[in-house]
Amino acid sequence: MPPVFDIVFLGTGSPIPSPDRCGCGHVVVAGESHVLVDCGYGSARRLMPTGIVPATIGTAVFTHMHTDHITDVPDFLNLRWTSGATKPLQVFGPTGTKKMMDGFLLALEDDIRFRLAHHPGKLHPDGIRVEVTEIPATPDAASFATAASGLSLESFEVDHFPVVPALGYRFRFDGRSAVLSGDTSMCDSLLAAAQGADLLVSDALNPAMFAQFTERVRAIRPLAAALFDDVPSYHIHTPEVARLARDAGVGRLVLSHLLPNLPNDPAMEEQFAAGMSDIFPGPIQIARDTQRISVEKRNQP
Numbered sequence: 596m597p598p599v600f601d602i603v604f605l606g607t608g609s610p611i612p613s614p615d616r617c618g619c620g621h622v623v624v625a626g627e628s629h630v631l632v633d634c635g636y637g638s639a640r641r642l643m644p645t646g647i648v649p650a651t652i653g654t655a656v657f658t659h660m661h662t663d664h665i666t667d668v669p670d671f672l673n674l675r676w677t678s679g680a681t682k683p684l685q686v687f688g689p690t691g692t693k694k695m696m697d698g699f700l701l702a703l704e705d706d707i708r709f710r711l712a713h714h715p716g717k718l719h720p721d722g723i724r725v726e727v728t729e730i731p732a733t734p735d736a737a738s739f740a741t742a743a744s745g746l747s748l749e750s751f752e753v754d755h756f757p758v759v760p761a762l763g764y765r766f767r768f769d770g771r772s773a774v775l776s777g778d779t780s781m782c783d784s785l786l787a788a789a790q791g792a793d794l795l796v797s798d799a800l801n802p803a804m805f806a807q808f809t810e811r812v813r814a815i816r817p818l819a820a821a822l823f824d825d826v827p828s829y830h831i832h833t834p835e836v837a838r839l840a841r842d843a844g845v846g847r848l849v850l851s852h853l854l855p856n857l858p859n860d861p862a863m864e865e866q867f868a869a870g871m872s873d874i875f876p877g878p879i880q881i882a883r884d885t886q887r888i889s890v891e892k893r894n895q896p
């Protein structure tokens with residue numbers, strides 16, 4: 596049996612609320628290593644049904660500083676600490692990550708003091724600490740860390756303008772690779788990083804469904820609709836995802852960070868991915884919260 600190399604989806608939604616999909620978050624499981632990738636609203640509470648003990652997560656990486664990728668960080672830090680963490684969380688992300696973590700920890704300052712006073716000797720003071728490294732944004736995937744299991748962590752810059760910098764990540768383990776696009780429009784750096792990947796997890800906006808959704812909202816919430824008008828310019832559209840996956844020769848494609856946000860409805864998910872399999876010949880899946888998908892070696896052409 597090859598060692599475990601899985602992506603666990605905590606949140607598969609976007610900033611637009613859905614009853615079924617939380618903000619963006621994942622755990623990459625590689626052997627004994629657990630790496631959190633983003634922590635949007637609701638992601639921390641999704642850990643419990645996945646069976647992943649928060650204290651076993653030693654590393655967290657962030658793609659960019661949009662709310663739907665970061666706002667569950669305080670809950671995650673508290674769950675990690677109170678489930679037994681004894682070492683600081685190693686945090687990596689683009690410029691802005693240190694300011695974000697400092698701000699969340701400042702907000703938690705009194706809570707931390709109260710808990711240490713209430714549970715003397717039970718909570719390790721280092722378990723709520725973080726050590727942050729901001730990583731440079733480069734178009735080519737570059738390694739910035741290796742986990743204890745041998746999991747290699749690589750980052751590359753993507754195009755989520757005006758969100759600069761924004762990163763995607765590639766993970767290599769046991770001769771297999773998984774790429775997480777982060778939030779991006781179609782860009783060459785993602786195409787290059789995804790070359791030959793066994794699994795690609797991609798941001799995805801269905802343009803027809805998003806346009807219909809925006810028009811429905813316009814009648815009742817004109818400001819929201821006006822904001823939604825700007826969204827398609829900085830997310831990759833479903834036909835583009837299919838072409839990119841085909842051109843990069845990836846083994847399996849998983850769509851997440853869905854726009855518009857969908858309920859767990861098979862008919863709507865099918866509509867969301869309509870036409871993609873005419874372009875990309877491999878398996879296409881729409882991720883759901885708490886789902887675990889294995890990174891399996893792709894079939895060589």
Ligand SMILES: [Zn+2]
Pocket residue numbers: 659661755758778
């Ligand atoms: Zn974003």
Ligand SMILES: [Zn+2]
Pocket residue numbers: 609610619661663664778852
């Ligand atoms: Zn997002």
